[in-house]
Amino acid sequence: MTIRTLLLEPQATEVQVGDTALLERWLQDRRGTLWLDLGGEEPEVEERLLSRFEFDELSIQDAQRERHPPKVEDFERYIVIILRGVDGEADGLDFKTLQLTMFVGEDFLVTRHARRSSSLDHYWDLGAGTTEWLTWGSAYIATQIAVRMANRYLPVLLNLEPRLEVLEEEMFERPSDAVMAELTSYKTDLRRLRRVFMYHEKMFGEFRQSRSALFGEELRHDLNDVFENYERLHSLSTMLYETAGDLIDGYISTASHRLNNTMRILTVITAIFVPLSFLAGLYGMNFENIPELRVHNGYFVLLAFMGTLAATLLALFRWQKWL
Template sequence: MLIKSDKSCKYGDQALIEVWQQNPTDKLWIDFNCHDRDEERLYLTKLGCHALAISDVHRDRHPPKIEEFDNFIFMLYRGIYETGTDLVFDHLQIGLFVGENILITSHARESISINKLFSEEGQKYLFKSSLTLGLRIFHYSCGIYLQQLFDFEEKLEALEDKFQEGGDDKMMQEIILYQSRLTKLKRTFNYHRNIGDELKVLVSDDDSSIVHISDQHTVTDVHERIERLLSLSQMHYDICSDLINGYLSVASHQLNATMRVLTVITAIFIPLGFLAGLYGMNFDYIPELKVAYGYFYLLGFMALIVVALIVFFKKKRWL
């Protein structure tokens, strides 16, 4: 995408690079989409990109980062190839080389944000500056994350209401799964926050030829969106933790109540079992065996023990 000084726009292939090199005041966006890496490396090297930055963008997996070089600001972040439901994202590593009048994007698969902005919507941002367009690509990806978190918030509220009616193991497995996904998102957003913090520093740097004070609003907007993503993911994570802890507490309380009842029953039957075992022994001489009403006396005594223990447990509030 080549934007001329008269705001006219051209789309094309690598031939536009030569056109831009003849008039570097024009604005150029080069998007390497699923491109051959050797050929891409050759182009990036000719355009003045640093070899280490090129190696980072060609890695299959690299933590998001931002670095400033002589001619470019290099940003690497986790974009989105495809979204699912319930915080499921098919992540995509996107590299941005931001020059004074040039933006280069590199990604191994289709990107939702780049496909969205490689159109008339992206032309107005590129005309302002290459950094504005690069930040808007980043901003759009953050917006997709944000919408998914908003949708998840409604589901989480429904889970909370359902939990009040009575949780079960299946619900806990679902919540633990969400907590795991939120942990991964928090890790990504923490990396992105570092990018936002570094951009704010670059805006205040008078020596930077790429980032200007006019970009402060865009940088602040991106930084605030990243902070919101981080705070929302942390809040949802805390809610999931509270639900899990609440379920475990309720389950523990129910288990304690059950064990208390079983313990009381055991305590009642121990003396009864002792008396039954005592008079069940096979000795020839047991004096009580000759008592005419000994059987009834023993049953009455056993009943008295049961009543006395029940009264005792009631007073102790164990029942």
């Protein structure tokens, strides 16, 4: 849980790094550019600090909701951007998403997130190390954060594609419940990601065509880049989602086929042994008057008949291609 602040005052040769003390100083005369970052603070503390900027109360509530859909809302004096990105602790395909809210004004940038964002940290370190970044303005920094957050999704999806190919091979060579469980997990994650990408694609598609005073023509190319990235991510996630679904359907079909083969063999065995069991049971009854029991070589005749019957049934099943 951290509250950190960057402040670049006019004609300053270096960026000041601090906490709420820099915020209080900036609020007195609002000279320079301020970046306030709220990382996992108590809601009451966040609300108190955000209200110092006179943000709309509903926008503050939206920022503090952990499952708010991505959106852009223009309040003229500032713009609220809510994004969902890859968690900073993400490792390979095992990742979670985090919500990042940015309040973008002409001379300030306020970011709020519950967990660490590596995309934000990257530009925070750049902003703290040189005056150039804050000189470019809060809208530029917010756009670059959005670009980097979109780019972080791509390796996750690209790494998933070869994994699905491996699972497809295992599905036929070494089918197991673990393969099915992994495929189902991926399909669930991809459905969630596809919904996230759809929100972002629609959001940036509309935002890039807007005429916001804060995001001028010089940022139009970057906004187009973000839109195109999410458009590609949406398309790729949809393809992988359908692939995972096809593999699950294929696994179920393969399992059903194996079960049908097993049942067919069991049916053949049953069909052969039922008449044999009937004959054995018939002549095994303990009645005194069973004429066939007194026939000389009757035992061998019955065995020959039972063997012929079994062979005939086997030949019939092979002719029917049941074996």
